[in-house]
Amino acid sequence: MADSMASVESILAQDADRYVEDLKALLRIPSVSADTAFHDHCLSAAAETAEQLEAAGCSAEIISTAGFPIVLGRSPEVPGASTVLVYGHYDVQPPDPLDEWETPAFEPTIRDGRIYARGATDDKGQMLTHIKSVDAWTKAAGHPPINVVFVIEGEEEVGSDNLDQFLKDHREKLKADVAVISDTSMYGPDIPAITYGLRGIVACEVTLTGPSQDLHSGIFGGAIANPCNELATLIGSLHDADGRVTVEGFYDDVRSLTDQERQAFADLPFDEATFCNNIGVKAPRGEAGFTTTERRWARPTCDVNGLFGGYSGEGPKTIVPSKATAKITCRLVPDQKPEAILDALKRHLEDRLPDGVTMSFMTYHGAPAFVMDPDHPAMAAASTAIDRAFGKPPVLIREGGSIPVVASLKSILDVDTLLLGWGQNTDNLHSPNERFSLKDFQRGIHASAALWAELAK
Amino acid sequence: MADSMASVESILAQDADRYVEDLKALLRIPSVSADTAFHDHCLSAAAETAEQLEAAGCSAEIISTAGFPIVLGRSPEVPGASTVLVYGHYDVQPPDPLDEWETPAFEPTIRDGRIYARGATDDKGQMLTHIKSVDAWTKAAGHPPINVVFVIEGEEEVGSDNLDQFLKDHREKLKADVAVISDTSMYGPDIPAITYGLRGIVACEVTLTGPSQDLHSGIFGGAIANPCNELATLIGSLHDADGRVTVEGFYDDVRSLTDQERQAFADLPFDEATFCNNIGVKAPRGEAGFTTTERRWARPTCDVNGLFGGYSGEGPKTIVPSKATAKITCRLVPDQKPEAILDALKRHLEDRLPDGVTMSFMTYHGAPAFVMDPDHPAMAAASTAIDRAFGKPPVLIREGGSIPVVASLKSILDVDTLLLGWGQNTDNLHSPNERFSLKDFQRGIHASAALWAELAK
Numbered sequence: 001m002a003d004s005m006a007s008v009e010s011i012l013a014q015d016a017d018r019y020v021e022d023l024k025a026l027l028r029i030p031s032v033s034a035d036t037a038f039h040d041h042c043l044s045a046a047a048e049t050a051e052q053l054e055a056a057g058c059s060a061e062i063i064s065t066a067g068f069p070i071v072l073g074r075s076p077e078v079p080g081a082s083t084v085l086v087y088g089h090y091d092v093q094p095p096d097p098l099d100e101w102e103t104p105a106f107e108p109t110i111r112d113g114r115i116y117a118r119g120a121t122d123d124k125g126q127m128l129t130h131i132k133s134v135d136a137w138t139k140a141a142g143h144p145p146i147n148v149v150f151v152i153e154g155e156e157e158v159g160s161d162n163l164d165q166f167l168k169d170h171r172e173k174l175k176a177d178v179a180v181i182s183d184t185s186m187y188g189p190d191i192p193a194i195t196y197g198l199r200g201i202v203a204c205e206v207t208l209t210g211p212s213q214d215l216h217s218g219i220f221g222g223a224i225a226n227p228c229n230e231l232a233t234l235i236g237s238l239h240d241a242d243g244r245v246t247v248e249g250f251y252d253d254v255r256s257l258t259d260q261e262r263q264a265f266a267d268l269p270f271d272e273a274t275f276c277n278n279i280g281v282k283a284p285r286g287e288a289g290f291t292t293t294e295r296r297w298a299r300p301t302c303d304v305n306g307l308f309g310g311y312s313g314e315g316p317k318t319i320v321p322s323k324a325t326a327k328i329t330c331r332l333v334p335d336q337k338p339e340a341i342l343d344a345l346k347r348h349l350e351d352r353l354p355d356g357v358t359m360s361f362m363t364y365h366g367a368p369a370f371v372m373d374p375d376h377p378a379m380a381a382a383s384t385a386i387d388r389a390f391g392k393p394p395v396l397i398r399e400g401g402s403i404p405v406v407a408s409l410k411s412i413l414d415v416d417t418l419l420l421g422w423g424q425n426t427d428n429l430h431s432p433n434e435r436f437s438l439k440d441f442q443r444g445i446h447a448s449a450a451l452w453a454e455l456a457k
Numbered sequence: 458m459a460d461s462m463a464s465v466e467s468i469l470a471q472d473a474d475r476y477v478e479d480l481k482a483l484l485r486i487p488s489v490s491a492d493t494a495f496h497d498h499c500l501s502a503a504a505e506t507a508e509q510l511e512a513a514g515c516s517a518e519i520i521s522t523a524g525f526p527i528v529l530g531r532s533p534e535v536p537g538a539s540t541v542l543v544y545g546h547y548d549v550q551p552p553d554p555l556d557e558w559e560t561p562a563f564e565p566t567i568r569d570g571r572i573y574a575r576g577a578t579d580d581k582g583q584m585l586t587h588i589k590s591v592d593a594w595t596k597a598a599g600h601p602p603i604n605v606v607f608v609i610e611g612e613e614e615v616g617s618d619n620l621d622q623f624l625k626d627h628r629e630k631l632k633a634d635v636a637v638i639s640d641t642s643m644y645g646p647d648i649p650a651i652t653y654g655l656r657g658i659v660a661c662e663v664t665l666t667g668p669s670q671d672l673h674s675g676i677f678g679g680a681i682a683n684p685c686n687e688l689a690t691l692i693g694s695l696h697d698a699d700g701r702v703t704v705e706g707f708y709d710d711v712r713s714l715t716d717q718e719r720q721a722f723a724d725l726p727f728d729e730a731t732f733c734n735n736i737g738v739k740a741p742r743g744e745a746g747f748t749t750t751e752r753r754w755a756r757p758t759c760d761v762n763g764l765f766g767g768y769s770g771e772g773p774k775t776i777v778p779s780k781a782t783a784k785i786t787c788r789l790v791p792d793q794k795p796e797a798i799l800d801a802l803k804r805h806l807e808d809r810l811p812d813g814v815t816m817s818f819m820t821y822h823g824a825p826a827f828v829m830d831p832d833h834p835a836m837a838a839a840s841t842a843i844d845r846a847f848g849k850p851p852v853l854i855r856e857g858g859s860i861p862v863v864a865s866l867k868s869i870l871d872v873d874t875l876l877l878g879w880g881q882n883t884d885n886l887h888s889p890n891e892r893f894s895l896k897d898f899q900r901g902i903h904a905s906a907a908l909w910a911e912l913a914k
Contacts (some may be wrong), residue, residue, distance in 0.1 A: 199675060203773035218656060218858025221760045221788050223752040225742040226782070228761035229696065235686060236693030280669025283812040285682040295680040304680045304685035305776050310763035311784060316660035316821045318786055318858075319762050326685070327768060329775055331678050355740040364773045401675025431479075437606025 005453045007140035019132045025125045027108040027117040033091035033158045042068050045090040057138030065162035068154030076143040082148040085176035088127025089156035092119035093430045120436035121423035132204035145456035167412040178378040181411050184421030192390045195419035197398035200332035200369035205362045207325040214319040225356030228309045228323040236429035241400035242288035245302045247348045255334040266292045297398035301331040338366035368405040381454035389447035462910045464597035476589045484565040484574040485580045490548035490615045490787030495806030499525050502547040522619035525611030533600040540604040542633035545584025546613035550887045557889035577893035583639035590905035602913035619768030624869040635835040636866050649847045652876035654855035657789035657826035664782040665814045671776040684781040685766045699745035702759045704805045712791040722750045738793035741828035754855035758788040795823035811887035824864040838911035
């Protein structure tokens with residue numbers, strides 16, 4: 001195997017320019033899933049992905065869904081070897097605003113060692129690293145030392161509506177020991193990372209109704225409950241002065257950070273003044289007793305995302321509003337249970353509901369948090385592989401957001417995910433002038449190739 | 458004088474039908490000030506008002522303003538007698554929705570002793586009672602026993618934008634001992650009332666700004682102040698569990714109700730279940746220790762009239778919003794000072810402003826509360842006059858709203874106002890099928906005529 005990896009590395013060096021040409025070919029296709037005008041381009045991107053899989057020695061099927069097709073690729077079977085499921089997506093965000101692009105969004109252009117195009121990092125460039133690593137293994141050794149299954153979808157930017165059904169329908173074909181997704185970022189330039197934890201989420205909408213219609217605040221004000229005031233009081237009751245959520249039981253199941261985790265977070269380079277300055281706030285704010293990084297990655301939240309009731313036009317209006325609504329999401333951490341958190345939140349509000357208003361409480365689809373077991377053998381393999389490609393081991397980080405496919409892979413296929421990002425979170429994902437460092441593109445291919453070797457050990 | 462009043466009463470009986478015909482003539486003019494299509498009709502209504510004033514023996518001028526003209530009338534001068542300023546308005550609300558009228562809005566129609574038309578009670582019918590009472594006095598005695606000055610404007614339904622300037626420009630001509638306005642309501646059918654108090658108002662708008670744009674709540678949630686949550690907490694801090702406003706100094710200048718006032722309020726017929734049922738709430742709610750009537754008429758409030766921030770569309774959205782805004786009005790009672798209340802409110806919010814948000818505080822025009830001194834000689838005169846016309850003395854009531862012209866009359870002309878409503882608050886003011894009881898129209902004329910006699914004593 002050591003010999004194989006040496007051969008693979010020689011192929012990687014030799015074919016580096018071809019990988020970039022193949023990336024350009026994929027980036028030239030404006031596969032914007034959100035806009036029906038780009039429908040045929042999305043199908044072309046699926047076809048190009050399948051072609052590049054086949055060129056890498058894989059079988060490739062383009063499987064129809066109710067939306068855009070999913071490309072299912074498979075490296076030559078290695079009986080008895082472990083199986084890795086690679087997830088990625090060939091669709092991209094709309095390129096607007098077009099006039100803010102220095103070079104056209106679908107004419108990939110290299111400047112200062114970076115390739116600029118929509119999809120460069122999200123996710124064509126990152127996804128392609130795994131196809132190209134299989135390609136290198138095929139050229140060097142006939143096939144990778146393990147089984148690699150590719151699931152490359154075309155609806156990630158519009159909600160992955162048909163992915164879960166696909167995973168259910170093809171559960172048998174998709175059995176795997178671990179999944180790999182490269183759709184996140186490194187911690188910073190030259191700081192490779194493994195994202196081993198993501199927060200979960202629950203979402204709900206609370207509406208208080210007082211009088212059956214808006215009423216004159218002169219005639220009625222002071223004598224009836226005002227849904228705006230009452231909702232504000234309820235929302236205000238969700239946190240204490242220390243920034244802790246006061247909902248009974250909210251923290252019961254929260255898995256504490258270990259001392260090692262806190263130390264690892266603290267060891268990461270982080271400048272709070274820069275962080276605040278970048279988003280235009282004077283100071284951070286959150287749960288007492290935790291650092292900004294801990295608050296973002298490993299502590300649960302209760303955020304109002306929208307608040308509305310009564311009159312929002314110009315000038316004053318003298319009404320007691322009939323209704324007021326809050327949209328609320330809680331970010332969850334391991335081992336909080338989405339249903340239990342929603343129940344507790346509802347009970348908290350109900351228990352404090354004043355006379356003269358009624359409450360409706362509507363919930364949306366939620367997802368639990370995800371953390372990869374640090375002792376999972378794939379973690380060590382990934383760390384070693386990244387060290388080999390980047391010349392340094394990855395830092396272990398978490399992210400505060402949720403990546404729904406990770407929850408789906410866990411719940412439907414019972415497979416844990418390695419989140420190996422090769423991009424930077426400053427690569428203008430979803431913005432004009434999206435880009436991807438070609439050095440990291442090549443290092444990503446290298447790390448991926450090394451990962452197949454490590455997982456085969 | 459007793460003899461004169463007997464003569465007046467005989468004229469009132471004799472000319473009752475003519476008064477109704479004159480009312481119809483005014484109601485037929487669609488003087489909708491809000492709609493430029495009705496511009497000429499507003500001028501016609503001013504002309505018709507002036508004609509009826511002249512027919513009543515008054516001089517009448519139609520005085521231009523930057524908007525619709527103001528009709529200035531004046532009864533024959535009685536040197537040494539006191540002067541009453543009658544305020545009213547000849548403009549009306551738009552008649553929409555037209556198809557909900559049983560008979561056309563500008564074809565006055567009598568059914569069951571009530572005249573139906575836009576403006577019947579608000580304010581043509583009520584305003585006309587005072588012109589007709591002067592008319593009766595002129596026929597019976599050559600002129601009223603006092604000086605009556607009429608200020609009848611045409612922009613009351615669109616904000617009276619030019620009234621204050623008019624009052625300032627004609628301050629000398631408008632000197633009066635007391636003002637009379639019939640643009641309110643009786644307490645109930647056959648329960649005449651003098652409205653001796655109105656609440657004042659202050660209005661402001663508070664905006665909290667956190668990050669310079671909406672941010673991803675997964676990436677930032679929990680680590681920065683959320684303006685929606687923070688604003689809710691601030692708004693929630695404005696009241697305590699007993700429904701009292703917690704702003705320091707808020708109640709310092711509040712004039713307490715006297716035992717007699719509380720008793721008078723309690724003696725009024727009022728059914729709380731009906732009150733709640735009519736507006737669709739299960740229970741009233743307000744400051745502990747006060748009745749619903751006291752809360753509405755004589756206690757200050759702090760109501761959020763509008764609350765908005767973040768996402769208000771369908772479904773969830775995972776953001777930490779950049780901004781959140783509350784529109785707030787406080788209803789004031791004597792002797793609260795608008796400026797002091799706004800200052801105290803602002804200070805309350807500033808003192809509690811958390812790290813990571815900034816606050817902007819914008820104020821709108823406000824007005825102090827108004828109460829007529831119960832010992833003002835005009836109060837006794839009005840009570841006696843109403844007793845004579847209605848066969849029972851009026852109840853003394855307050856209203857929770859504000860009537861800006863009352864504040865203007867006080868601040869610009871230093872004159873107190875008798876609010877003598879002849880209508881019912883169920884007369885569909887501002888709604889289809891507006892109406893006015895003809896019995897109360899005639900009793901209003903009678904009371905007005907008697908008032909001139911009483912004020913002359």
